[in-house]
Every structure is written in C-alpha cells, then in structure tokens.
Amino acid sequence: MNSFTEENYLKAIYKLIEKSGSSVSTNAIAEKICTKAASVTDMLKKLSDKKLINYQKYQGVTLTSKGEKVALSVIRKHRLWEMFLLEKLDFKWDEVHDVAEQLEHINSDKLIEQIDKFLNYPKFDPHGDPIPDANGKIQVQKSKSIAHFIKNDVIVMTGVVDHSPAFLQYLDNTGLALGDEIKIKEVVFFDRSLQIIINKKSTIFISNDVAKNILAIKK
Amino acid sequence: MNSFTEENYLKAIYKLIEKSGSSVSTNAIAEKICTKAASVTDMLKKLSDKKLINYQKYQGVTLTSKGEKVALSVIRKHRLWEMFLLEKLDFKWDEVHDVAEQLEHINSDKLIEQIDKFLNYPKFDPHGDPIPDANGKIQVQKSKSIAHFIKNDVIVMTGVVDHSPAFLQYLDNTGLALGDEIKIKEVVFFDRSLQIIINKKSTIFISNDVAKNILAIKK
DNA sequence: AAATAAATTTAGGGTAGTCTAAAAACTATT
DNA sequence: AATAGTTTTTAGACTACCCTAAATTTATTT
Ligand SMILES: [Mn+2]
Ligand SMILES: [Mn+2]
Ligand SMILES: [Mn+2]
Ligand SMILES: [Mn+2]
Numbered sequence: 001m002n003s004f005t006e007e008n009y010l011k012a013i014y015k016l017i018e019k020s021g022s023s024v025s026t027n028a029i030a031e032k033i034c035t036k037a038a039s040v041t042d043m044l045k046k047l048s049d050k051k052l053i054n055y056q057k058y059q060g061v062t063l064t065s066k067g068e069k070v071a072l073s074v075i076r077k078h079r080l081w082e083m084f085l086l087e088k089l090d091f092k093w094d095e096v097h098d099v100a101e102q103l104e105h106i107n108s109d110k111l112i113e114q115i116d117k118f119l120n121y122p123k124f125d126p127h128g129d130p131i132p133d134a135n136g137k138i139q140v141q142k143s144k145s146i147a148h149f150i151k152n153d154v155i156v157m158t159g160v161v162d163h164s165p166a167f168l169q170y171l172d173n174t175g176l177a178l179g180d181e182i183k184i185k186e187v188v189f190f191d192r193s194l195q196i197i198i199n200k201k202s203t204i205f206i207s208n209d210v211a212k213n214i215l216a217i218k219k
Numbered sequence: 220m221n222s223f224t225e226e227n228y229l230k231a232i233y234k235l236i237e238k239s240g241s242s243v244s245t246n247a248i249a250e251k252i253c254t255k256a257a258s259v260t261d262m263l264k265k266l267s268d269k270k271l272i273n274y275q276k277y278q279g280v281t282l283t284s285k286g287e288k289v290a291l292s293v294i295r296k297h298r299l300w301e302m303f304l305l306e307k308l309d310f311k312w313d314e315v316h317d318v319a320e321q322l323e324h325i326n327s328d329k330l331i332e333q334i335d336k337f338l339n340y341p342k343f344d345p346h347g348d349p350i351p352d353a354n355g356k357i358q359v360q361k362s363k364s365i366a367h368f369i370k371n372d373v374i375v376m377t378g379v380v381d382h383s384p385a386f387l388q389y390l391d392n393t394g395l396a397l398g399d400e401i402k403i404k405e406v407v408f409f410d411r412s413l414q415i416i417i418n419k420k421s422t423i424f425i426s427n428d429v430a431k432n433i434l435a436i437k438k
Numbered sequence: 439a440a441a442t443a444a445a446t447t448t449a450g451g452g453t454a455g456t457c458t459a460a461a462a463a464c465t466a467t468t
Numbered sequence: 469a470a471t472a473g474t475t476t477t478t479a480g481a482c483t484a485c486c487c488t489a490a491a492t493t494t495a496t497t498t
Contacts, residue, residue, distance in 0.1 A: 004487065026446055039486050041447055058493060082469090089333035099327045106325075108318045114308035205451060224455065245476055258456055260477055265454090277463060277476060 002052075004105050005038050008033060009043050010052060011104075014062055014071035016100040072136035078104035079125035079132075080115050086126045087119060094168035098146035127168075128159025128178050128215060146182065147192065147211040149218075153184045159215035167213060174204050181217060221271075223324050227252060228262050229271060232282055233290035239366075242245050242279035291355035297323035298344035298351075299334050305345045306338060312345040313387035324410060346387075347378025347397050347434060365401065366411065366430040368437075372403045378434035393423050401435060 012032040016024040020112070026044070030037045046056040052067035063071060081103040085091035091099075106112075110131035113134065116122075123139050124130055130138045143158040157180045160167065171177070175198055185203065186195035206214075221229070231251040235243040245263070249256045267274040271286035282290060299417070301320040304310040310318070325331075332353065335341075342358050343349055349357045362377040376399045379386065394417055404422065405414035411427035425433075 003484075020451080027444095035485095036487065037446065038488080042485075085330070089330070089337060091329070091333070095329070099325070099330055102325050102327070106318070107320050108321070110310070110314070111304070111308070111318050114310070118308060222454075246474095254455095255457060256476065257458080257478080261455075 001107065002050075002070060005043070006047065006050075006052070007070065007105055008070040009040075009047060010063065010067050011074045011078075013053065013061055014068065014075065017062065020083070023062045023087055025060050029061070037150050069136055072132045072138075073115070074104050076132040076134075076136070077106070077112055079113060079129055081117065082125045082127075083119050092168075092172075094165035094172075097165075098162060103214045104213075109209050116214070124159075126178075127163055128157075141217065143215040144215045146184070146194070146196075146214045146216045147208055149216070151184055151187050154219045155182050155216040156180070156219055157182055157214060157216050160213055161215065162213040167210075170210070171214075174206070175202055176214070181219065199210055220326065221269075221289060224262070225266065225269075225271070226289065228259075228416075229268060229282065229286050229290040230293045230297075232272065232280055233287065233294065234279065235399055241373040242281045244279050248280070288355055291351045291357075293323050295351040295353075295355070296325070296331055299331060299338065299341070299350055301344045301346075302338050302341050302350070304336055311387075311391075313384035313391075315345055316382060316384075336409055343378075345397075346382055347376075360436070362436045364431045365403070365413070365433045365435045366427055368403050368435070370406050373438045374401050374403070374433050374435040375399070375438050376401055376433060380434065381432040381433055389429070390433075393422075393425070394421055395433070400438065 009029065009064060012029055016032060017030050020028075026037050026040045029044075030040045033040070044053065044055050044061060047053045047067065051064055052070060054062045054064055057136055078100045078167075081100040082096040085096040085099060116134070122131055124141075128141075128143075130141065132138045141158060145161065146155065146157075149155055157176060157178055159178070160171070181199050183197040183200070185197050188194070192211070194206050194208075194211050195203060196206065197203050198203060228248065231248055232243055235247050235251060239247075245256050245259045248263075249259045252259070259409060263272065263274050263280060266272045266286065270283055271289060273281045273283055298318045300319040301315040304315040304318060335353070343348055343360075347360075347362075348390070349360065351357045360377060361385070364380065365374065365376075368374055376395060376397055379390070379395070395401075400418050402416040403413060404416050411430070413425050413427075413430050414422060415425065416422050
C-alpha cells in the first residue's frame with residue numbers, strides 16, 4: 001500500500017499534468033504540496049523506485065499507468081466524499097473540500113463502492129468536477145470559462161475553476177449555483193466585466209476575474 | 220492536535236482501564252497495540268508531557284481528564300462510524316470494525332455531529348457497545364454474559380464480548396443477533412453448555428465458551 | 439562561448455515512531 | 469537478606485518525511 005503522503009504526491013502530480021499537459025517540475029510539485037524542492041526530490045526517488053512515476057534527474061516527472069491509477073482512485077474518493085458530505089450531511093459546497101482531503105485516504109474498496117451506490121453513482125462532484133468511475137474512467141465535459149462567451153449566449157453553469165471557500169461563498173451571495181441558466185446580457189468593452197441574467201430572473205454584474213473562474217456550456 | 224498514533228494509545232489505555240478498573244502497565248499497552256514495551260515507554264513520556272496521562276516510571280498509567288476526553292471522542296467516532304457502515308452502507312457487523320479503525324481518526328466536529336444526526340442519535344453500536352455522546356457521557360447497560368443466567372431465564376441479547384469476525388460470523392450462522400429473545404431451556408451440568416430457544420422459535424446448543432461471550436439482560 | 443541566473447539535487451540534520459539488546463528497577467522466592 | 473525472575477526503561481539504530489544550506493546541472497544572456 002501507499003502512504004498518505006505518497007498518495008498526496010501522486011494526486012498533485014496528476015493535477016499538474018492535467019493542467020499543463022506535459023511533464024511536471026520539482027518546483028511545481030513543491031509549490032502545490034506546500035513543501036520544499038529538496039523534500040520533493042526525496043519523494044520522487046521513492047515513487048520512482050515503486051514504479052509509480054517516470055523520473056530522471058533534472059528531467060521532470062510523469063505518472064506511470066500504475067501511478068495514474070492510484071491518483072485517479074484518490075481523486076475518485078475525494079470527489080465522492082465531497083458529494084456525500086453535500087448530499088447526505090448538509091455540508092455547503094465551500095465546506096466539503098477540507099474534510100474530503102482526509103477521507104480520500106481511507107482504504108476500503110467496499111466502502112467507496114457503497115458510497116458510490118448510496119449516492120446513486122454521481123458523475124460530477126459539488127464543484128462540477130468529474131468523478132472517475134471504479135476503473136478510473138472520467139467523463140469529460142467540454143465546458144469553458146464564461147469569459148469566453150459573447151453577448152446573448154445562453155449557457156448553463158457547470159463548474160468552477162477557483163475552489164476556495166472565499167470564491168464559493170461569493171458565488172452563494174450572488175445567487176449563482178451549478179446548473180443555473182446564465183444569459184450574457186452585456187459584455188462591457190473596456191474591462192470585460194459581464195452583466196448576466198440568472199435563471200431568467202435576477203440580473204447581476206460580475207468582473208472578468210470572476211467570469212474566468214466560472215465554467216459553463218452552451219445550452 | 221493529536222496524531223493517529225497518540226489517539227490509538229489513548230484509546231487502548233482507556234479500554235484497558237475500563238476492563239481492569241485500575242492503572243495499566245507498559246506491557247499491557249504493548250500487547251494491546253501490538254508493539255514493543257520500549258516503544259510504549261517512549262510514547263508514555265510524550266503523552267505525559269502533553270498532560271494526557273498520569274505517568275511515573277515503573278508505576279503504571281492512568282488517563283488525565285484531558286486524555287480521557289480524547290479517548291472517548293475517538294471511541295465515539297469509532298462506534299458512530301460502525302453504525303453508519305451497518306445502517307447506511309449494508310456492511311455486516313463483522314465487517315465494520317476494520318474500516319472504523321481508520322475513520323475514527325478523521326478530524327471534523329461537524330462531520331461527526333452530522334453523522335450522529337443522520338443516524339438519529341443511536342445509543343449503541345452494532346456490537347451493543349454504548350456510544351458516548353458529544354460530551355463523552357456513556358449510557359451504561361447492566362448486562363451480563365449469558366453464562367450467568369439459569370434455567371428458564373428469559374433474556375434479551377444486548378452485546379458481545381468477543382468482537383472478532385470469526386465469532387460474529389459464528390453467531391450469524393446460529394441465527395443469533397442483538398435484540399433476540401433468548402430462553403435458557405437447559406444448562407448442562409458437567410460442561411455448562413446451554414440449550415437455548417431463540418425468539419420462541421429455534422432451539423440451539425452453545426458451549427460455555429460461546430455463552431461467556433454473549434451479553435444479555437433479564438427481560 | 440562564457441558568464442550569470444534559475445532549477446534541481448545532494449549533504450547533513452531534525453522529529454515521530456518503531457525496533458533489539460542491554461541495563462535498571464521492581465517482585466517473588468528462598 | 470540475598471537471589472532469581474519479571475517488568476520496565478535506556479541506549480542505539482532504523483524508516484518515513486521534512487528542513488536548510490551547499491553543490492551541481494540546466495537554461496538564459498551577453
Ligand atoms: Mn476538493
Ligand atoms: Mn471538488
Ligand atoms: Mn470496533
Ligand atoms: Mn463496535
């Protein structure tokens with residue numbers, strides 16, 4: 001089995017590769033995990049010995065298929081637990097992440113399959129991120145940040161880029177939630193801020209900074 | 220906060236004190252935790268520094284009220300998680316313990332209070348053990364092993380002494396479960412084995428060894 | 439092609455927790 | 469009271485993970 005720490009490294013590497021589309025650097029991992037480069041190098045050697053990553057000194061890191069499997073399993077557990085907390089225990093979407101960071105390391109196949117069943121096999125987590133299935137398969141969604149849409153587009157909110165409680169609470173206050181219909185009423189030219197209509201009811205203004213962190217698809 | 224390991228030591232000490240009614244020895248802890256006496260001594264020093272136990276070299280150990288609070292919180296979490304697994308995720312009573320050993324260390328007040336609420340504030344776990352409330356209060360049950368009852372007593376099964384999957388599965392096979400009514404039909408003189416009637420239906424024989432591990436109260 | 443800057447690794451060390459073997463302290467027996 | 473046996477503690481070492489500081493390698497400028 002892999003330790004807690006090893007799982008966190010693999011998950012971090014997976015997410016960095018996912019975002020950048022290429023191999024990841026020691027420093028990038030250090031920053032993501034909030035640790036020092038020297039510690040990362042130590043761990044990379046260990047993960048490489050265990051054949052979980054492809055690593056050659058100074059050359060950056062990718063996951064082996066074995067390592068990717070572990071990473072996807074941790075991500076699956078994280079997102080299923082987030083969903084469980086939200087749906088069954090009345091957590092808010094800004095409260096689920098920290099607890100899921102702990103729960104994702106619980107090791108029991110039966111447990112996670114039963115949670116999945118209990119939730120009726122959800123495909124997406126409370127933040128709109130896809131939940132890998134038991135085989136690690138992910139259902140991709142071709143959503144874009146709403147900063148990329150144009151006037152009069154009618155779209156559906158499908159996710160967030162920034163997962164911080166502060167941002168999620170801000171969205172709560174504006175009344176924006178996953179699944180909402182958004183109509184782009186106006187794009188302000190000089191700062192790209194938006195005037196949007198939520199669910200054909202309330203009209204609000206959001207900055208381009210906020211818009212970039214909201215994901216949606218054409219309706 | 221306390222580490223996993225510290226929590227496990229405190230829980231072990233609590234249970235040993237509960238069973239023996241007195242202070243516990245280094246060796247007893249080592250056996251309970253499946254570790255060596257030298258390791259226990261190290262940890263006792265640390266727990267003593269943190270004012271979680273009362274410890275003087277060679278004199279045995281008791282819990283401070285601070286240490287007892289931690290132990291009871293871990294036990295509360297363990298038993299609530301066992302109940303959750305049984306009630307909501309279709310685990311059997313012989314499957315819940317190992318997973319609860321991991322889940323008991325998850326640190327989130329909101330999580331455990333919501334689990335408690337979700338289960339409708341159960342007072343006992345799947346093995347009949349009492350679940351401490353949020354303040355550490357335990358509801359005591361004055362049950363005795365059924366080896367202590369006599370011919371024609373009508374009793375209700377309330378718990379088990381042996382928690383091993385092997386014993387629990389044996390009980391499943393005999394058809395015995397918590398809450399069952401048991402009538403002592405016969406006590407065999409030479410080996411103290413019992414003939415009992417379960418729920419006024421099936422009659423079975425159990426050895427004294429088994430009887431000693433089943434707890435019940437007079438109906 | 440050097441020289442400089444940035445990224446990465448190595449060296450050496452720290453804490454938490456574990457172990458074995460040996461010393462010290464209690465306990466029981468004569 | 470001395471001896472033998474048991475329990476507990478100490479000494480010293482190991483693994484996992486982390487750190488700082490120094491050395492090394494790679495990347496960028498000149
Ligand atoms: Mn999360
Ligand atoms: Mn999420
Ligand atoms: Mn248990
Ligand atoms: Mn139990």
